[in-house]
Amino acid sequence: MLIGHQRIWDFLIKSAKQNKLAHAYLFAGPAQVGKLATALEFTKWLFCEKKANQKESCGRCKSCLAIESGQNPDVLILAAKQITKNDVLKNAEIGIAQIRELQHKLSLFPYGAPYKVAIIEEVANLSDEAASALLKTLEEPSSHSLIIMISSSWQAVLPTIVSRCQMIKFLPVAEKEISLKLASLAKKEKDLKLAVKLAVGRPGRAIKFLREPELLLEQEKEIGVFEKLLKSPLVWRLEEALKMSQNIVLAQETLNQWLLWSRDRVLEISGQASLAIAPRADSDLLNKYKASDLLVFCREIQKTQEILNNSSFNARLALEVLMIKL
Numbered sequence: 001m002l003i004g005h006q007r008i009w010d011f012l013i014k015s016a017k018q019n020k021l022a023h024a025y026l027f028a029g030p031a032q033v034g035k036l037a038t039a040l041e042f043t044k045w046l047f048c049e050k051k052a053n054q055k056e057s058c059g060r061c062k063s064c065l066a067i068e069s070g071q072n073p074d075v076l077i078l079a080a081k082q083i084t085k086n087d088v089l090k091n092a093e094i095g096i097a098q099i100r101e102l103q104h105k106l107s108l109f110p111y112g113a114p115y116k117v118a119i120i121e122e123v124a125n126l127s128d129e130a131a132s133a134l135l136k137t138l139e140e141p142s143s144h145s146l147i148i149m150i151s152s153s154w155q156a157v158l159p160t161i162v163s164r165c166q167m168i169k170f171l172p173v174a175e176k177e178i179s180l181k182l183a184s185l186a187k188k189e190k191d192l193k194l195a196v197k198l199a200v201g202r203p204g205r206a207i208k209f210l211r212e213p214e215l216l217l218e219q220e221k222e223i224g225v226f227e228k229l230l231k232s233p234l235v236w237r238l239e240e241a242l243k244m245s246q247n248i249v250l251a252q253e254t255l256n257q258w259l260l261w262s263r264d265r266v267l268e269i270s271g272q273a274s275l276a277i278a279p280r281a282d283s284d285l286l287n288k289y290k291a292s293d294l295l296v297f298c299r300e301i302q303k304t305q306e307i308l309n310n311s312s313f314n315a316r317l318a319l320e321v322l323m324i325k326l
């Protein structure tokens with residue numbers, strides 16, 4: 001199921017119909033916004049035996065069903081693996097062996113589909129060796145292969161890779177659209193509203209919240225931590241910055257919640273409490289801040305999020321600066 005990204009979908013379909021597909025794409029955008037879902041849906045459409053002139057795949061033919069169950073041999077999905085070096089668990093990485101295996105498979109003709117499609121999840125996780133190996137494939141593309149690279153931090157992808165593919169930027173999806181498509185997954189209207197708000201335009205995140213309701217409760221707890229943090233001495237906040245800097249993906253999630261909390265408090269202060277979604281544990285805090293203070297919070301949090309998206313900056317420093325400004 002595709003939620004949002006209609007403009008991108010139309011562009012891909014049009015390119016395919018006009019035989020103008022690039023040999024490699026980079027789908028760039030926030031985590032869980034729908035990049036992988038779009039890559040898979042598009043592959044399904046490309047391979048569908050019964051699409052005729054339709055803008056969507058049939059979802060029922062052998063090829064569609066094989067892709068849905070992850071069984072189509074012409075669809076190669078590559079994801080990072082956790083690796084250990086000298087007994088230390090390193091960040092997940094796509095290694096040279098994985099790229100070599102992919103290159104071998106791409107060199108073979110497709111079994112039944114018009115292309116062999118390789119989907120590389122989080123291409124920023126390529127090791128240096130793997131990146132230079134992939135570069136060769138991008139420089140000498142074969143006529144029967146299509147490579148779709150995915151990244152939520154494309155600024156960290158080697159510029160030589162970025163320059164050899166067509167980049168497509170995915171933007172957050174409108175809340176209304178996510179709510180409409182996910183209404184059937186939610187047991188309560190309140191859960192749907194909260195899940196969509198906390199997902200900040202990322203349908204994949206909203207789906208996760210609805211499928212695992214305990215995650216919604218955890219978010220409420222996290223907001224309690226933020227309120228505590230606002231009242232804590234700087235030393236405590238700096239410790240928190242250090243903890244957060246150790247997992248950037250989680251830190252981004254936490255910052256999203258802080259952003260939502262600040263936005264909701266502005267709504268409350270301006271008499272629009274019914275529009276607020278994020279729960280509030282501590283009413284004293286409201287007296288402490290003016291709407292203008294909270295808007296400054298929002299801007300600072302967003303600035304920090306942008307910095308964290310770019311891995312060449314020092315995450316700990318950025319988070320510490322944020323803690324000082326809050």
Ligand SMILES: [Zn+2]
Nearest residue numbers: 048058061064
């Ligand atoms: Zn089909």
